[in-house]
Amino acid sequence: MKRDLLMDFSVDKENKAISVKREFAAALPLVWEAYTKSEILDQWWAPKPWRARTKAMDFREGGYWLYAMVGPGGEEHWARADYLKIDPHKSFSARDGFADEEGNLNRQMPQSRWDVAFSSAAVGTLVTNRITFGDLQHLEQTLAMGFKEGFVAALENLDGWLSRR
Amino acid sequence: MKRDVFQAIADPTRRAILVLLTAQAMTPNALAEQFQMSRQAVSKHIRILRECEVVEQQKAGREIYYHSRLDKMKEIDRWLEQFRQHWDSRFKQLDQVLTNLKAKQNET
Numbered sequence: 001m002k003r004d005l006l007m008d009f010s011v012d013k014e015n016k017a018i019s020v021k022r023e024f025a026a027a028l029p030l031v032w033e034a035y036t037k038s039e040i041l042d043q044w045w046a047p048k049p050w051r052a053r054t055k056a057m058d059f060r061e062g063g064y065w066l067y068a069m070v071g072p073g074g075e076e077h078w079a080r081a082d083y084l085k086i087d088p089h090k091s092f093s094a095r096d097g098f099a100d101e102e103g104n105l106n107r108q109m110p111q112s113r114w115d116v117a118f119s120s121a122a123v124g125t126l127v128t129n130r131i132t133f134g135d136l137q138h139l140e141q142t143l144a145m146g147f148k149e150g151f152v153a154a155l156e157n158l159d160g161w162l163s164r165r
Numbered sequence: 166m167k168r169d170v171f172q173a174i175a176d177p178t179r180r181a182i183l184v185l186l187t188a189q190a191m192t193p194n195a196l197a198e199q200f201q202m203s204r205q206a207v208s209k210h211i212r213i214l215r216e217c218e219v220v221e222q223q224k225a226g227r228e229i230y231y232h233s234r235l236d237k238m239k240e241i242d243r244w245l246e247q248f249r250q251h252w253d254s255r256f257k258q259l260d261q262v263l264t265n266l267k268a269k270q271n272e273t
Contacts (some may be wrong), residue, residue: 007256009249020252026263030270034262044258047251129252 006126017132023123031125032089032118038065046070056103061086065094066103080105081114091117173217178202179210183233186220190232 008021024031034040038057046052049072056066063083068076080099086092097111105111115130174180178200185191185199197207211231214220219237223230 007253009252018248020249022252022256024256024260024263026267030263030266034259034266040262040266044255044262047254047258 006123015132017130020129020131021126022129023121023126025124028089028118028120028125031127035116035118035127036092038067041065041067055101059083059086064103066099068101076101078103084113089118091115173214173219176210176213178207179214182207182210182214183219183238186231186233187235187238190223190230192228192230196231 006021006023008019010019012019026034034044036059038054038059041057042052042054045067046069051070052067053070054065054067056064058064061083065081065083066078067081068078070076078099078101079096080103081094081096084093084095093113093115095111095113098106100106113132115128115132117128117130119126119128173183181200182196185196193204193208193211196211197204200207211220215222217237219234220231221234223232
């Protein structure tokens, strides 16, 4: 019997944040690696049918991860995550935004902040992902964008947009 | 200025008003009595909620009643559900990746 792993999803509108807690059936160092090594990130960061492809990864404070989200039709959306603070095997935070292939941030587009914390749990490892949006307008923008284009397009937009979170 | 649902719920007083109005339609007076703030302050929140189109007013005789629009509230739910599903599928992939990594570790 495989029991469902915990996933807790909550919205903190006041602080413009969404929090996703999830348990993984693996030891903490392995989960940490999966979050911080690009060759592993590429295997899971993009929800299907999208896939992630890393161009550059420098996991240290002040370094960044430059990656593309590649769609089923080969379309590419580039994103860049700048690592702000790293506390090995405990937590890291980053600022994520749209970029171009050279890693130049697109400041017209929404950015978000990730605070990811790791702790050992009975089942293995508990990861708390807190995603803070700089401005509630960005959430609204995304919402408006999505619903105008219809449901399918909305999903694609969300895929593209959310995948940069 | 066009407002939308996220502005409606960005404030704790407005969330409380929405909760009350979802339970039942209320007059401005009845609503204001629920809050420790001036009637003007409550009116301002109601005005924003109406501009966001999550609250409507209806006249019954000489009284005005406010009620919430559930269809609008559902927009938020739907968006959040997509967001949730996105993370859910991402994490299921990570489950698989971790299983593979563990298997590899055991081999060596």
